Amino acid sequence: MIELFYWPTPNGHKITIFLEETGLPYQIRPINIGAGEQFQPNFLKIAPNNRMPAMIDHAPADGGAPISIFESGAILEYLAEKTGKFLPAAPREKFAVLQWLYWQMGGLGPMAGQNHHFNNYAPEKIPYAIDRYVKETNRLYGVLDHQLATTRESGGFVAGALSIADMAAYPWIVPWKQQDQNLDDFPHLRRWFDTIRARPAVVRAYEIGEEIRPTAPMTEEAKKILFGQTATTTSRA
Ligand SMILES: N[C@@H](CCC(=O)N[C@@H](CS)C(=O)NCC(=O)O)C(=O)O
Secondary structure (H helix, E strand, O other): OEEEEEOOOHHHHHHHHHHHHHOOOEEEEEOOHHHOHHHOHHHHHHOOOOOOOEEEEOOOOOOOOOEEEEOHHHHHHHHHHHHOOOOOOOHHHHHHHHHHHHHHHHHHHHHHHHHHHHHHHOOOOOHHHHHHHHHHHHHHHHHHHHHHHHOHHHOOEOEEEOOHHHHHHHHHHOOOOOOOOOHHHOHHHHHHHHHHHOOHHHHHHHHHHHHHOOOOOOOHHHHHHHOOOOHHHHHHO
16 A cells, blocks of 8 residues: 555646556555644655655555655665556666656756745745746747657657656646646647646545645645745744
8 A cells, every 4th residue: 555645736646646557555644734633753854855746655665664765766766666557667768768858857847946936935026036937938938848759659658658658747737727837839849738638536636636726826834835845844844
């Protein structure tokens, strides 16, 4: 059984998509990041970066003690190896996937995240910051669109066949309007996006998110918890 510490955000959706795609049994432990639950001492023990998602595998393959993991990329890689799904074992094919997984972790996720912040949450509209992250998001969409054009004949997903690289990238394209992008400018990305969105496992993953998501918009209190954290925020928790 996988215990998943989760909140319905793009990084959270990555893992529920994987779990729904594979049918691996799991139980969600909601971590309400707007209420500061990411600072609970028990959570920090497994997720020292005070970010979700995180997970505990209570039945690891080696039969030993439970394994806990934080960082969505590491979780996807672990679960893919555990199940033998969505990450080929042969080095050539494996790294064709992993390079795009790390591209998402180091590029698309952080840049689109700053885009969301300055476009939607920052108390002042700072044109330079908005422009910088809207443009960088746009560049990354172009990179992905080009890659999807090149894999068209070999499966049509990021690395050819559907993989954890797709599951990492897709949730960060879902808010494309919020990111001030136009999916219709990227025909291959649009095709890929529509294909993934229609998958029953992806539909289920987002339904699960909707059941947990608060209906009210982010409160000022939640913004105080989420933005402006420093080193002392975690050490005081
Ligand atoms: N690189 C991390 C990022 C995780 C992350 O940023 N999670 C956000 C929600 S998407 C979070 O838990 N935020 C809580 C906070 O800012 O205190 C991953 O991919 O797992």
